[in-house]
Amino acid sequence: MTGPAGLATRSVTPDLARGLLLALIAVANAHLYLVARPIGYRGYPVELPGVDRVLAVVQMVLVDGRVYPLFAALVGYGLARLAERAPERVLRRRGLVLLGVGALHGVLLFPGDIIGAYGLVALLCAPMVASSVGSRAASRALLVTAGGLAVVGVLLSTGQGTPQGVPTVPSIAAPTVAAFLGEHPPAWLVTTVFSALLTAPAVLVGVVIAQSGTLDDPVAHRRRLAVWAVGGLGAGVLLGLPLALAVAGTWAPAGATGALVGAAHAAGGYAGALGLLGVMGLLGSVSWPGRDLVAAAGTWSMTLYLSQSVVFVAVFATIAGGLGASASLVTATTVGLATWLVGVLVAGPLARAGHRGPAEIVVRRLTYAGARRSP
Structure with a gap:
């Protein structure tokens, strides 16, 4: 068994996709921090003013429900690469580590955490992923399984067509730190199980995409x-x-x-995630200013995802900046994009200099505990 791959051996396009995805995650999550007002569908405030209304429509068709399946596909890509150089027990350990990171994130900061859900999927699907290496028949089985799970996910999502009535993250309006933290454990647990069911199909599709080599050589796969x-x-x-x-x-x-x-909307989320991945793959097939910086920041994707929650709580939570009670959707989205941009400008140069993100270091050390590392 070998240890984790070095930074120099990574493919650019998957990391570029992760870097760009962080911007979409920031946009997708920012509106969830808007509280102290009536809440309608998908956590958006009701009676949005003109500009906010237009922005909400754009986000709903291009970002909402599309980002986390895309994130899941990239998680699947990473699991496939891990399975090529490590046994099944390492995949299971990776799942446990992600579940632990997600639990800390969900309990301390953001109960809508998605890392724990991906960890649960990785843990449960490790045997399938490990057995699919080098097997076309196994890859087809993964796609069939993904299709069946997607049907389940769509059926579970029928409630999305009903207004929520309450904020997705009500703890943002909590008046004390104790109240803020007290609401998180049960909310995180429910969210993790539900999100795992919804994103499992995309994780499995991501495994197959990795095995196809599409993202590793986007120039040769531009038509696809x-x-x-x-x-x-x-x-x-x-x-x-x-x-x-x-x-x-x-x-x-x-x-x-x-x-x-x-x-x-849920079915469109799976399709939209594949569409966004296609766009990101095409962007990875050509050179453009800032591409390599964004790709470098993508190697810090977990660290930057976690740091977004720190910023959002500091800005929007009642126990901190308190902006969640008054900010517009445009303001929240601007905060999200600014957070992403700062993350790229900080993490990108550090990654290009050979430094891994703090969260990535922890996950790798725990995943490969006792394993021989590659240089």
Whole structure:
């Protein structure tokens, strides 16, 4: 068994995708910190003003419900690469470590944490991932399993077509630190199990994508990436538009219609994630200013994801900056994008100089405890 791969051996495009994805994660999460107002669909405030309304529609069809399946696909890519150089027990250990990191993140900062969900999926799917290395039949089995799980995920998402009524992260409005922390453990546990069910299909698809080599040589696979981009984004927009219009206050689906709209949004999330991955793959196939800096920051993806929560709590929580009670959607989104940009400008140069992110160091050390490291 070998240890973790060195930074110099990594493919640029997957890391570029992670770096760009961090911006989308910041956008997807920022509105969840808006509290002290009526909350409608998908955690968005009701009765949004004009500019916020337009922004919400754009986010709903391109970002909301699309980002975490994309993140999951990149997690699957990483698991596939890990499986190529390490036995199944290391994959299981990686899952346990991610579950632990997610628990700390969810309990201390953000109960909507997704790392724990990915850890749970990695833990449960480790045998399938390990056995799929070098096997086309096993890869096909992964896709079939992913398809079945996606159907389950879509059915579980019918409730998305109903207004929430309460903030997704109510602890942001908590008046004390004790109240803030007290709400997190049960919320994190429920979120982790539910998110694992929703993102498991994308993790398995990410394993197959890694085995196809599409992201490792995007120049040779531009046609495939273009099909993903056009088809995935097109389907994501069409399936997400009904719920996006509900968020904007244009209509209010009810009953069976609401359930259908919620399911369609979830299905569009899987398609949209593939479309975004196609776009990122195409961006990785050409050179452009800042590409390598963003890709370098992508090697710090877990550290930067966790740091976003630190910033958001500091800015929006009532026990800190308190901006969550008054900020507009535009303001929240701006804070999110600014946080991403600062992260890239800080982490990118450090990564290019050969430094790993703090969270990445911890995860690697715990995953490869006792294993021989590669130079």
